[in-house]
Amino acid sequence: MFYTYLRGLVVFILWALNGNAHYHNKEKIPAKEENYILVAPHRTWWDPVYMAFATKPKQFIFMAKKELFKNRVFGWWIRMCGAFPIDREHPDASAIKYPVKMLKTSQRSLIMFPSGSRHSTDVKGGVAVIAKMAKVRIMPAVYAGPMSLKGLAAGERVDMNFGNPIDISDIKRMNDQGVEEVARRIQAEFDRLDAELLPYQKGQKSNIFWRILRALAFIPAIILGLLTFIFSFLASFVWDPDKHRK
Incomplete structure (x- = not known):
């Protein structure tokens, strides 16, 4: 419930702040009954919110670096929304x-940024291994x-542009060659999706009417x-999301 509420709240704030979001090829997103790994290049702090909203x-x-959990409120928020910490230096x-267990046994899919950090284009192999072990498809998207x-x-x-789900069941082993092939397929789809969006990125802004309405909604x-904060x-002192998850 909190996941749905917080997703809606952040999307509402983003709409009040921007109000000029467009989604492409949503019909390619797998049905809600299917679990999958949603992957994208990590380019901003808010692209995960647009991804989560488009796929509702x-x-x-989702994975998050352990440093993000040090802040009491933000750490509690992301734990309530299904985040789990990873140590990038010593995974x-x-x-x-x-994530393999959750993909196999729950109704939740996984959001991953295979490049690791924002603005990076180096596709890592973790998503390939998880997808292979969980036997799920990889759903590429770009912001x-x-x-x-x-x-x-x-x-x-x-x-936000969504691509063709990537099936890696034909790759028998996740050795260096297998991981490299998965990375190649993901990056090729990222490049194609970016190219599709180029004609749309002309710096168009929302009209004055919507800007006034958004200002009032802000x-x-x-x-x-503030009330949610x-x-x-207060809730972070009495409710441990990790214990509830277990």
């Missing part, structure tokens, strides 16, 4: 075992739009955000 009602778990087996909060608030156009959005701070 599907819910996800252990849980970074693979937990195009403002990279700064200033651009987002100015109403610059946001585009006030209740901020109030809801206070609630989350």
